[in-house]
Amino acid sequence: MTAQAGKDVLLKIGDGGAPESFTTLAGLRAKTLSLNARAVEVTHADSPGRWRELLDGAGVRNAAISGAGIFVDSAADETVRGVFFGQAKRTWRVIVPDFGVIEGPFLVTALEYSGRHDGEASYSLSLASAGALNFSAL
Numbered sequence: 001m002t003a004q005a006g007k008d009v010l011l012k013i014g015d016g017g018a019p020e021s022f023t024t025l026a027g028l029r030a031k032t033l034s035l036n037a038r039a040v041e042v043t044h045a046d047s048p049g050r051w052r053e054l055l056d057g058a059g060v061r062n063a064a065i066s067g068a069g070i071f072v073d074s075a076a077d078e079t080v081r082g083v084f085f086g087q088a089k090r091t092w093r094v095i096v097p098d099f100g101v102i103e104g105p106f107l108v109t110a111l112e113y114s115g116r117h118d119g120e121a122s123y124s125l126s127l128a129s130a131g132a133l134n135f136s137a138l
Helices: 075-086
Strands: 010-014 022-024 028-037 061-070 090-096 100-115 121-129 134-137
Touching: 010 028, 010 075, 022 075, 028 090, 061 100, 075 100, 075 121
Parallel strands: none
Antiparallel strands: 010 022, 010 090, 028 061, 061 121, 090 100, 100 121, 100 134
16 A cells, blocks of 8 residues: 555535535645544453453544644635534535545534734634544545
8 A cells, every 4th residue: 555645635514405515625734533432441340350341332432623724715614614603513524545434413613713924824623523423435
């Protein structure tokens, strides 16, 4: 397997329609997807060798997405602003080349804009999963 270009990791927001249409967020230079699961410990006095035991399939799963880049004021940027201020869940899609697609409801939990007097305007955002996610291999 060869290395993948980071620019090929895509973050897309759905339009809420049926069928759903997705738009890529423009200007993003960095994108991160974190998948997490909280473990449920069931260790007791008779656990073999006093080793910790965890309960299969009982933990709460969640995902977080973050991104940062240059603010280009695209239509998708306007959509993100709208869902942030409305605190509306929206379907998001993350495409990771040669891995797969993760899709599901997310809430925009942070939206930041910044800029230096001698540089470009930039933005960053954070998303938190808000329901079941689907994975499909590429």
